Every structure is written in C-alpha cells, then in structure tokens.
Amino acid sequence: MTVSSPELKLELPPLQLGPITVDTPVILAPMAGITNKAFRRLCREYGGGLYVSEMVTSRALVERSPESLRIIEHDDDELVRSVQLYGVDPVTVGAAVRILVEEDRADHIDLNFGCPVPKVTRKGGGSALPWKLDLFTAIVQTAVKEASRGNIPLTIKMRKGIDEDHLTFLEAGRIARDSGVAAVALHGRTASQFYSGKADWNAIAELREALPDVPVLGNGDIWSAEDAIAMVRQTGVDGVVIGRGCQGRPWLFGDLQAAFEGSDTRHRPGLKEVSDSVYRHAELLVETFGGEMMALRDIRKHMAWYFKGYVVGGDLRAQLATVPTLAVLRELLDQLDPEAPYPGVDAEGPRGRAGSPKKTALPENWLESRELNAAQKSIISAAELNISGG
Numbered sequence: 001m002t003v004s005s006p007e008l009k010l011e012l013p014p015l016q017l018g019p020i021t022v023d024t025p026v027i028l029a030p031m032a033g034i035t036n037k038a039f040r041r042l043c044r045e046y047g048g049g050l051y052v053s054e055m056v057t058s059r060a061l062v063e064r065s066p067e068s069l070r071i072i073e074h075d076d077d078e079l080v081r082s083v084q085l086y087g088v089d090p091v092t093v094g095a096a097v098r099i100l101v102e103e104d105r106a107d108h109i110d111l112n113f114g115c116p117v118p119k120v121t122r123k124g125g126g127s128a129l130p131w132k133l134d135l136f137t138a139i140v141q142t143a144v145k146e147a148s149r150g151n152i153p154l155t156i157k158m159r160k161g162i163d164e165d166h167l168t169f170l171e172a173g174r175i176a177r178d179s180g181v182a183a184v185a186l187h188g189r190t191a192s193q194f195y196s197g198k199a200d201w202n203a204i205a206e207l208r209e210a211l212p213d214v215p216v217l218g219n220g221d222i223w224s225a226e227d228a229i230a231m232v233r234q235t236g237v238d239g240v241v242i243g244r245g246c247q248g249r250p251w252l253f254g255d256l257q258a259a260f261e262g263s264d265t266r267h268r269p270g271l272k273e274v275s276d277s278v279y280r281h282a283e284l285l286v287e288t289f290g291g292e293m294m295a296l297r298d299i300r301k302h303m304a305w306y307f308k309g310y311v312v313g314g315d316l317r318a319q320l321a322t323v324p325t326l327a328v329l330r331e332l333l334d335q336l337d338p339e340a341p342y343p344g345v346d347a348e349g350p351r352g353r354a355g356s357p358k359k360t361a362l363p364e365n366w367l368e369s370r371e372l373n374a375a376q377k378s379i380i381s382a383a384e385l386n387i388s389g390g
C-alpha cells in the first residue's frame with residue numbers, strides 16, 4: 001500500500017561517479033552480513049540507486065578465498081556492480097583492485113576507511129587509517145591508479161576521525177580528491193562513537209563546502225525519505241548513503257526515489273506486505289547461499305527489524321527469530337494477521353546497531369605522529385587479515 005504524505009519533497013540531479021550516472025542519488029551503504037546479493041536485489045526492486053556489496057578484504061580477494069568470491073558476486077541485472085574493499089597495505093589493495101579490473105568483476109569500487117571495530121583499528125585499519133597521512137595517500141593513490149586502467153570510478157567512505165580531538169575527514173577528503181577519487185562519503189561519527197549518539201551533519205556540510213569539485217555523499221541516521229531530504233537541505237550533499245535505515249525496510253529505496261523525484265508517495269506496508277518481503281528475502285538468501293541452512297540462519301537477524309512496531313505475539317517473534325527452514329517460515333508467517341495495517345511511527349525511526357562510545361583501540365603510539373614509524377610499518381604489513389567488519 002502506498003499513501004501520500006504532505007511532507008517535504010526535493011528534486012536532486014543524478015549523481016555522476018566517473019562514467020557512471022546514478023539516476024537516483026541514493027546509495028545502499030556497504031554492510032557486512034547484510035548487503036549480500038539477496039538484500040541488494042530486494043532493495044533494488046523498490047527503487048533506483050547504487051547498491052554496494054558487503055566489504056571484502058583485499059587480502060582475502062587476492063588469495064581468492066571462496067567467501068571473498070561469494071561477496072563480490074553480482075546478479076546479471078545489477079547494472080553497476082559495486083564492490084567495497086578493505087585493506088591497510090597499498091600493495092595488497094592495489095592487487096585487489098587489479099583483480100577486480102582485469103577480470104571485469106566490478107564497475108565501481110569503494111574503499112572502507114570507516115570501520116570502528118577494535119580488531120580492525122587495533123591494527124591501524126578502517127577509521128584509524130586516515131590518521132596516517134602517508135599510508136592513506138599511498139592506498140588511495142594506488143587504488144585510483146589501478147581502477148583508472150579500467151575506467152572504474154573509485155570512491156572512499158570514511159568517518160569524521162578517531163575522536164573529536166583527532167579528526168581526519170577534511171584532510172582525508174582533500175587527499176582523496178587530489179588523488180582522483182570519483183566521490184567521498186562521510187559517516188558523521190568518529191570511530192570512538194561507534195554507532196552511538198547522533199551523526200554530525202554539520203561535519204558533512206563542512207566537507208561539502210571544503211570539496212566543491214568532487215561529489216560528497218552524506219551518511220548517518222537517515223531513517224526516512226524525509227531525513228534524506230533534510231540532510232541534503234542541511235549539507236548540500238550530492239547523494240545520501242543509507243545503512244541501518246533500510247534494515248527490515250527495503251521499501252525505503254522506493255520512498256527515497258519518490259522523494260528525489262519530487263513525489264510525496266511513501267510506502268506504508270501492512271503486515272501482509274512485510275511478511276511477503278520476509279519470505280522473498282529468505283528465498284533470495286537460499287539462492288545466494290545455495291542452501292537453506294545458511295540462508296535461514298541469516299534471515300533470523302532481520303526479523304526484529306522487519307516486524308518493528310507491528311503486532312506480532314511474543315511467542316511468534318521468538319519462533320521467527322530461530323526459524324530453521326523455509327517451510328517453517330511459511331507456517332509462522334501464515335499465523336500473522338494479513339489485515340493488520342501499517343502501525344505508523346512505531347515502525348519508523350532508529351533500528352539496528354547502536355552501542356555506546358568507547359576509546360578506540362589503536363596500535364602503540366599511533367596518535368603521536370601523522371606518519372608511520374618503522375614499528376607501525378611492520379604492523380601494517382602483517383595486518384592484512386581476513387576480517388569482516390563495519
């Protein structure tokens with residue numbers, strides 16, 4: 001069901017990423033464990049935009065681990081095959097980009113400089129990395145050079161910095177721009193905030209102003225099309241990056257497309273439509289993982305997001321959260337009231353990861369200088385681990 005809302009609307013031009021035109025300037029944020037082929041398809045069915053894969057580590061890709069090859073697989077009708085790479089060593093990142101380009105496995109590559117997970121930052125990776133200007137510059141320059149051989153646009157995604165006393169986004173943005181990236185995305189939080197507090201849209205506006213000559217994409221706390229419009233109005237960004245807001249709400253991409261085309265039509269699904277999406281999501285996961293076991297294990301984490309705010313009994317919720325097979329999923333979903341309407345604000349707002357702020361784990365003496373010392377160089381070359389993060 002769709003309804004019209006008299007809320008804000010705004011028209012935003014297509015987003016240009018090198019040779020790629022993204023008609024709806026909306027990006028599905030890379031999310032490890034979420035933005036696999038199945039979820040990307042589900043989102044794509046509702047609206048336009050660019051849909052980024054889960055991050056893949058450069059090392060795993062270079063070693064061609066089966067999991068890394070699964071992550072970078074795309075459906076035949078994914079016209080822009082977008083891959084996010086994580087890496088801490090320029091040579092390995094360069095080699096991973098080369099594989100993607102030479103083997104024609106991607107049309108867009110994003111580099112992850114936003115991951116706040118301790119096992120990543122402790123090794124100098126993710127959101128800890130832009131602090132080291134020499135390393136950050138070397139990675140971005142190498143990646144852009146390799147990507148340009150295939151005319152593939154390369155973008156970066158980062159946080160504001162390590163903490164409020166160690167901000168990196170303006171310098172990193174300028175370095176990335178000077179290195180020839182196609183766009184810069186900023187999640188308006190520091191690493192030490194993890195997912196707590198509110199994303200700082202003023203920092204996004206500051207970056208937009210500092211980099212007039214490259215597209216800037218804003219990320220953080222967009223839970224609705226109205227939020228997306230508000231971010232564009234407040235910051236002037238060229239596109240928005242949507243993470244947790246679409247968890248359990250793939251139809252948000254329909255709302256976003258409508259909003260950016262100046263329409264105030266919004267999806268307000270009743271329980272039947274939600275339940276149909278859950279089942280379809282599970283079926284697509286079965287295809288993606290090639291079997292029910294992994295697929296059903298994966299769909300369980302989505303249940304609370306899908307049914308947030310809907311009338312679903314406690315027992316049924318518990319059973320959905322441990323559903324073992326597609327057949328049982330069908331039986332459970334059939335117990336829901338197909339007439340139950342959209343519950344309104346209870347189904348909206350924040351969802352997914354939150355957490356509390358904590359000091360960022362870093363390699364020894366990391367903050368003392370903006371350049372790598374000898375000990376840190378050896379940590380970095382040993383740090384190309386097979387991790388998955390966020």
Ligand SMILES: Cc1cc2nc3c(=O)[nH]c(=O)nc-3n(C[C@H](O)[C@H](O)[C@H](O)COP(=O)(O)O)c2cc1C
Binds near residue numbers: 030033115157222241
């Ligand atoms: C479950 C989960 C996994 C994530 N994985 C990644 C990732 O692989 N790469 C990345 O750059 N960011 C990752 N992120 C961060 C998101 O891309 C996004 O920057 C963040 O959630 C803030 O946007 P939001 O407020 O719209 O959720 C992850 C976030 C979540 C919640």
